[in-house]
Amino acid sequence: PDNVAGKRPDRATLVYTQRCKEAWKDVPVILGGIEASLRRTAHYDYWSDTVRRSVLVDSKADMLMFGNGERPLVEVAHRLAMGEPISEIRDVRNTAIIVKEALLGWSGVDSTRLDTPGKIDPIPHPYGEDLPCADNKPVMPKKQEAKAVTVQPPRPKPWEKTYVLLPSFEKVKGDKVLYAHASRILHHETNPGCARALMQKHGDRYVWINPPAIPLSTEEMDSVFALPYKRVPHPAYGNARIPAYEMIRFSVNIMRGCFGGCSFCSITEHEGRIIQSRSEDSIINEIEAIRDTVPGFTGVISDLGGPTANMYMLRCKSPRAEQTCRRLSCVYPDICPHMDTNHEPTINLYRRARDLKGIKKILIASGVRYDIAVEDPRYIKELATHHVGGYLKIAPEHTEEGPLSKMMKPGMGSYDRFKELFDT
Numbered sequence: 001p002d003n004v005a006g007k008r009p010d011r012a013t014l015v016y017t018q019r020c021k022e023a024w025k026d027v028p029v030i031l032g033g034i035e036a037s038l039r040r041t042a043h044y045d046y047w048s049d050t051v052r053r054s055v056l057v058d059s060k061a062d063m064l065m066f067g068n069g070e071r072p073l074v075e076v077a078h079r080l081a082m083g084e085p086i087s088e089i090r091d092v093r094n095t096a097i098i099v100k101e102a103l104l105g106w107s108g109v110d111s112t113r114l115d116t117p118g119k120i121d122p123i124p125h126p127y128g129e130d131l132p133c134a135d136n137k138p139v140m141p142k143k144q145e146a147k148a149v150t151v152q153p154p155r156p157k158p159w160e161k162t163y164v165l166l167p168s169f170e171k172v173k174g175d176k177v178l179y180a181h182a183s184r185i186l187h188h189e190t191n192p193g194c195a196r197a198l199m200q201k202h203g204d205r206y207v208w209i210n211p212p213a214i215p216l217s218t219e220e221m222d223s224v225f226a227l228p229y230k231r232v233p234h235p236a237y238g239n240a241r242i243p244a245y246e247m248i249r250f251s252v253n254i255m256r257g258c259f260g261g262c263s264f265c266s267i268t269e270h271e272g273r274i275i276q277s278r279s280e281d282s283i284i285n286e287i288e289a290i291r292d293t294v295p296g297f298t299g300v301i302s303d304l305g306g307p308t309a310n311m312y313m314l315r316c317k318s319p320r321a322e323q324t325c326r327r328l329s330c331v332y333p334d335i336c337p338h339m340d341t342n343h344e345p346t347i348n349l350y351r352r353a354r355d356l357k358g359i360k361k362i363l364i365a366s367g368v369r370y371d372i373a374v375e376d377p378r379y380i381k382e383l384a385t386h387h388v389g390g391y392l393k394i395a396p397e398h399t400e401e402g403p404l405s406k407m408m409k410p411g412m413g414s415y416d417r418f419k420e421l422f423d424t
Contacts, residue, residue, distance in 0.1 A: 001240035010047055013039075017059040028062040028086040030076065031055065037066035037270045040096050040209060041186060041200050042169040044179075051173040054200070054207045056096055062086045064096040067270055068256060070224055071213040093192070094213035099206050102199060105161055109196070111185055112167045114177065159194045163208075168201035187261075190268055193323030215257070215274045222282040225253075231294050249294060251303035251365070252286050254278055254349070258307040259314075259339070260369060261329025263408045267307045273330070274322070277313045280349055284356065291358045299359055304350070305366025309393075310373055310383075313345035331371055332408040341372055343379035350382055363389045370394050370418035371410040380421045394418070 001007075009015045013035045020029050039055040056064040063086060065072045072094040079089055090097055102108055164185055166172075172179040182200070189195040195211040216224065233245050256276040258267040283304070291297055306312075316322035316330070318338045330336045354362045364387045373380050383392075397409050404411060 001237055001242050003241070003243065011035075011045075011055075013055055014059045017061050021060060028080065029059075030086075031059060031061045031064040032066075032069050032073075034266075034270060036064050038266050040064055040066050041166065041182065041198070041207065042172050042179075042202070051169070051179065053169050053202050054096075056098060056207055057202045057205070062097075063089070065094055066096065066209075067094055067212060067272065068216075069094060070216065070220075090208070091210065093210050096207055096209040099199075099208045100204075101206070102163060103197075103208065106163050106197065107161065108199070109162060109164045111164050111181075112171065114181055157194070159196045159211075163197035163199050164189065166198055166200040169203075170201075187269065187328055188326050190272055191323075191325060192272070192274070194326065212272055215272065215276045218277055218279050221256075221276055221278045225278060225282055225286060231290070247302075250290055250297060250301055251305075252283060252290070252301060253306050254283050254304055255306040255312050258311060259330035260308065261327075261332060261408055263328075263406065268328075271307065275311050275313070275315050277345075280345075280352060283349060284352060287353055287356060287359065291356070300361045300363065301353070301359065302363055303365035304353060304362055304387075305364060307366070309364050309366035309368045310343060310346060310379060311369065312349065314340055314342075314372070316340070329408050331369070332410065333405075335372070335375065341375035343373070343376040347379060347382050350387060354386060361389075362387055365393060367393050367395050371414040374414060374417045374421060377421050380418065384422050392422070 013031055013033070017029050017031065020027070036055055039052075041054055042051055043054070044050075045052040052058065054064075063076070065076075072092045075092050076086075076089055076095070080086060089095075090099075090103060166182045166185060167175075167178040172182050186198065189198060190212060192212045192214050197211055198209040200207045200209075231249075233240075233242055254277065257271045257274055258265070259273045259275065261268060261273070287301060290301070291299075316325070316336075316338045317340050321338050327336065330339050335341065350362060353359065364383060368383070373383075394415075395409075396412070396415050397407055398404050399412055401411055
């Protein structure tokens with residue numbers, strides 16, 4: 001508040017958890033939010049310039065919920081209300097717990113070491129050995145005897161009841177390659193349809209990370225955003241100026257998630273790769289609520305977006321592929337042929353929103369993914385004509401192919417094409 005720094009301690013999750021434990025020793029403490037989500041495994045800490053243990057281990061909390069926590073929060077709350085001890089709640093998706101060994105009934109995949117090539121046998125020469133010659137005698141097919149038909153039970157999916165053992169904290173702390181290896185596995189296990197559990201050793205205990213939760217449907221997203229939010233800071237702040245609040249006061253979140261997979265970004269690790277979108281009606285209702293109830297509204301919506309401006313209602317066209325895909329990005333190095341890049345739902349939303357009574361302007365402040373936008377020039381025309389203020393936020397990141405490939409970002413050809421369409 002009032003741009004005064006230093007009021008929140010470094011590693012706030014650790015400090016606040018310890019204070020809660022001191023005050024209420026018998027009350028379960030569950031971590032959540034962006035800090036807990038991104039530090040659920042051994043992680044790099046820039047304050048100390050070292051690799052630290054999972055925040056769940058250091059904080060001594062009872063459980064950690066990563067990502068958007070509506071599903072796990074409701075399930076855990078109901079189970080606690082029914083008298084189940086938190087120490088026995090171990091199977092909830094989107095949660096991490098401390099265990100002494102793998103959960104009963106689970107099989108593991110040891111990924112604590114890097115894969116190295118094994119022995120490669122030479123290809124046998126087809127004429128290197130004397131082969132028996134054909135004697136020109138007719139070869140009669142053997143008569144097959146009838147066999148009884150046996151019905152095999154359906155095989156379990158390879159990721160069900162399977163966990164991946166990551167390199168331990170002690171190993172990744174001193175080995176950058178193993179640290180990168182563990183991070184790569186974590187990113188590969190983010191698809192709720194096929195993700196496996198993860199386990200990482202910390203001393204004589206393990207951090208057990210359950211698979212991500214199933215994404216919310218549009219109806220469920222609408223119910224979350226229909227809750228009676230006040231849309232103003234807590235009264236305890238009084239008249240203090242809060243820059244973060246001023247930035248989002250007149251903005252509307254229309255979706256979650258990002259399938260871009262940029263190697264430097266944490267959105268996939270936190271919100272997942274599958275886009276979860278609200279309905280048009282839900283978004284329009286929120287715009288009207290801002291217009292009618294938020295103090296100081298002048299008729300301008302500062303943003304209609306999310307992690308990315310133009311991924312609203314975009315998703316894989318093949319449900320089967322979406323459930324089993326392990327690609328880190330749906331758009332790099334090229335846009336997946338299964339990805340739907342039709343921006344018509346976004347265009348219709350923009351048009352309906354700006355036609356509302358009392359709305360002077362709808363701005364788009366979220367970053368535009370231009371490699372997707374060029375697939376639908378109608379969107380670029382709509383954006384440039386009606387929804388750009390002084391600046392348009394895009395992220396070329398670099399101009400050279402080498403750094404761009406390391407970041408898993410598109411080449412400058414996509415940017416040049418976008419600029420050409422935008423200028424026209």
